Amino acid sequence: MRNSGAVPSLIHTRNAVALSFALNGFCFATMVSRLPDIRSGLDLDNGSLGLLLLAISIGSVIALPLTGRLIDRIGATAVTRLGGVLVAVGLLVAMTGVVTDVVALTVVGFFVDGIGIAVWDVSMNVEAAEVERRFARTMMPRFHAGWSIGSFTGAAIGIPMAALHAPLLLHVPVFAAAAALATWWAAGAYLPPVVTHEDRQAVECSPWREPRTLAIGVMVLAFALSEGAANDWLSLALIDGYDVRHWVGVAGFTLFVSSMFVGRLVGPVFLDRYGRAPVLWGSAAAAFVGIVLVVFGDSVVLVGAGIVVWGLGASLGFPVGMSAAADDPLRAARRVSVVSTIGYTAFLAGPPLLGLLADHIGTLETLLVIAGLMVPAALTVFAARPVRPEVEQVAS
Known part of the structure; x- marks a missing residue:
């Protein structure tokens, strides 16, 4: 050491x-x-x-x-x-x-x-x-x-x-x-x-073969798609789906971004009190409910509430996934690299694929695909539970 x-x-x-x-x-x-x-x-x-x-x-x-x-x-x-x-x-x-x-x-x-x-x-x-x-x-x-x-x-x-x-x-x-x-x-x-390159070699293993790391990656992928879909398609979905003016669509996106920002500021309070898994399960449920309200809401109040709930739900998955991947300093860099690769691939590939789907079923309705992805997100939340760092084992 x-x-x-x-x-x-x-x-x-x-x-x-x-x-x-x-x-x-x-x-x-x-x-x-x-x-x-x-x-x-x-x-x-x-x-x-x-x-x-x-x-x-x-x-x-x-x-x-x-x-x-x-x-x-x-x-x-x-x-x-x-x-x-x-x-x-x-x-x-x-x-x-x-x-x-x-x-x-x-x-x-x-x-x-x-x-x-x-x-x-x-x-x-x-x-x-x-x-x-x-x-x-x-x-x-x-x-x-x-x-x-x-x-x-x-x-x-x-x-x-x-x-x-x-x-x-x-x-x-x-x-x-x-x-x-x-x-x-x-x-x-x-x-x-915290550790040397020699310490890491003592527990050398490809993170691409680790079930926990891949499960965290799946969770991050779903939450990243939830965030990325809103970034690229929310304003257009509101304009196309509800026939509102351009500024209303932009206002909806601004509301989403603001909700995510608030979620990331206050989220640590709930994470420290209740733990990662319960909060992330709640986040996945909130994102699901929020998207459904955005798609099927029949009033400005319901759609606006849906955007806020969606933003709060989408706010924590990606950063908490980074934390979970880095629980063990011995393998933190490579695990974060793997989870980042999966998450950012979702950011990059998701919006174009959603655009192709939107041409067939409608921009607003396409958001329901993202709601569906909250199910695998919820099923893989268990992987984000803290683990004992192996660096402690090396030190001992």
Whole structure:
């Protein structure tokens, strides 16, 4: 076991991890806020823009399964810093491609950005889980709420930047570079590794073969689809299904996002009091009921209540899944990598598949598929129960 060097105070580390989450969300929202300018700069239609953004998804999907091993070898501090640098470099290259009207260069930049997003995401979740374990109380949902705060901030800055037609190269890469520098500084407060690479080799086993890890992955997949479906289709479902104005659909989505944010802020109180499994069972039930109310509600009050209940129900599955995957520091990095891969694949693949289904049965009715997925989510919640870390066995 390695135990050298001064350990930063837990409060300092907690704040550093929260900042890492916020900066990650900030970078993402900064880029998204300029998508209309990226589309017009390259003279793309919506379909072509979607294909362009697929480069980010491909980069992330390739990097996610590999990040756990990388963290095991060089630590979460170095990997988080690497992620921030890759995001900044990727966005610089991508925006240069837009300004020079070279689509291939933008594709390369977005691919690098996707890799950076993945390694940054997994490493900060691994560190967050270790901080949570040291504090001995639930904190992960609030870290994810920090990501939302960062994304809100990035969008809030991006709106006037877009309105004032600020040059892309003076907005996206500059702010991403500033975020990368801040992340580099924040990662310096991360905790030193609990175990060495040699310790991990003593219990070497592929997490892809572990029933508990895969069950957590299934649970996270269902909750991730619940969140992703709302992000991509809720506003359209309200507009198409209830023939409301565009702003009403956007207001419904805003209500959902706000409910998720509140759920992640207050969720730890219930998780610490009642435990993971009961709260997640309640979350799955709430998401199911909320979606049903959204689809079949015959009044603004019922649909609005459904959106709130759905948002609260969808808020905890993903962050609690990250915590559960990281219960054992010996295997935390690789297990979080596996669960992240499954969860983010749902985020990436789910919305397009739902879109294809919506063409046949209707946008609003398609949401019932997500309600149905809350059943396997509830059936796999048992896997999120805390386990005794094997690091204690190695130490003994």
